[in-house]
Amino acid sequence: MNxxxxxxxxxxxxxxCTNKSDDRLPILGSREPVEKNVNGKTVVDxxxxxxxxxSYLNQDSIAVTDKDFDGKIYVSDFFFTSxxxxxxxxxxxxxxxxxxxxxxxxxxxxxxxxxxxYDLPSRLKKYATKLGVEGNQWEFVHGSRDxxxxxxxxxxxxxxxxxxxxxQGLVHQGWFILVDTKKHLRGAYDGTKENQVKQLMLDxxxxxxxxxxxxx
Amino acid sequence: xxxxIIYTLLFLLSISAVFHSCQNEEGINYxxxxxxxxxxxEKNCQSCHGADGKGLGTLYPPLTDSLYLKQNKNxxxxxxxxxQNETIQINNVPFDGNMPANPNLADIDIAxxxxxxxxxxGNKQGFYSDQQVLNDLNNxx
Numbered sequence: 001m002n003x004x005x006x007x008x009x010x011x012x013x014x015x016x017c018t019n020k021s022d023d024r025l026p027i028l029g030s031r032e033p034v035e036k037n038v039n040g041k042t043v044v045d046x047x048x049x050x051x052x053x054x055s056y057l058n059q060d061s062i063a064v065t066d067k068d069f070d071g072k073i074y075v076s077d078f079f080f081t082s083x084x085x086x087x088x089x090x091x092x093x094x095x096x097x098x099x100x101x102x103x104x105x106x107x108x109x110x111x112x113x114x115x116x117x118y119d120l121p122s123r124l125k126k127y128a129t130k131l132g133v134e135g136n137q138w139e140f141v142h143g144s145r146d147x148x149x150x151x152x153x154x155x156x157x158x159x160x161x162x163x164x165x166x167x168q169g170l171v172h173q174g175w176f177i178l179v180d181t182k183k184h185l186r187g188a189y190d191g192t193k194e195n196q197v198k199q200l201m202l203d204x205x206x207x208x209x210x211x212x213x214x215x216x
Numbered sequence: 217x218x219x220x221i222i223y224t225l226l227f228l229l230s231i232s233a234v235f236h237s238c239q240n241e242e243g244i245n246y247x248x249x250x251x252x253x254x255x256x257x258e259k260n261c262q263s264c265h266g267a268d269g270k271g272l273g274t275l276y277p278p279l280t281d282s283l284y285l286k287q288n289k290n291x292x293x294x295x296x297x298x299x300q301n302e303t304i305q306i307n308n309v310p311f312d313g314n315m316p317a318n319p320n321l322a323d324i325d326i327a328x329x330x331x332x333x334x335x336x337x338g339n340k341q342g343f344y345s346d347q348q349v350l351n352d353l354n355n356x357x
Binding site: 082084085086088089091092095127129130131132 | 263264266272273274275276313314316
């Protein structure tokens, strides 16, 4: 009797170990359950946090909206051109990601400037060119104070604010946020750490594979 | 017999240790400055100029051009302390950005970071003293 019990437990344990965990990336952010009525039965569905509509000006002074990111996987961050602390490190790393997916129509990059006053499109253009970025696969955008700081805190969950005690007057975090084709948050990576940025590239590949599987 | 060999070896080892410790003062200072300079570089310069000194695009100039660093050696202290607003040419590429000033760095910090930069990234210029930095700073434009 004991033996049987032992073997069943052992078998269950081994099974649980070999059970492949779902290796899809999680959907981050807040979620709420909604009850739906499907064919007379009540089903609970989950609504995940999504990136709301937005409209900014990019480095070519062209309006960029959420529509330009429909059906795209994209990486978003917050920076400003005169920042000498973490931004150069972030964009040195982001440039590696950009160069890896350069020309891939499914991938985009969205860098929001938090320096509302000075980082006008002309200045963003100069910055992008000097960084070695052409075209609009990587958008550097300028927006109103509320639209930039609001979307940072509420939608991308990145802390960014104006602070008069800081030598440069602006404080922000260096997260790279990975957003999928349905505008769900799928990952957050410290853009100043090389190993996390490597993980970001692995996860972009994972998302690309997921999209390819969905299309079939 | 075996003991004798061991004793001889130990003796030779201690002799060489004594000789090694008698390095000239500049040699020791060079090493001290270089190590401290690396720390100062990481804190104040690395974000833009990079861990490998290669800079970033044409936003931030590389520190790998030994010619520029050699020809402008006595300007380096001023650039580090007061920042740089002029357009400079590195390998025939213009860089017109502003480098921020580092008013908080003491003369010795500047000497140490100059020793680190001018002896890394393919540069090999040797020691630079804080006295030289003081002289350079007195001649800033």
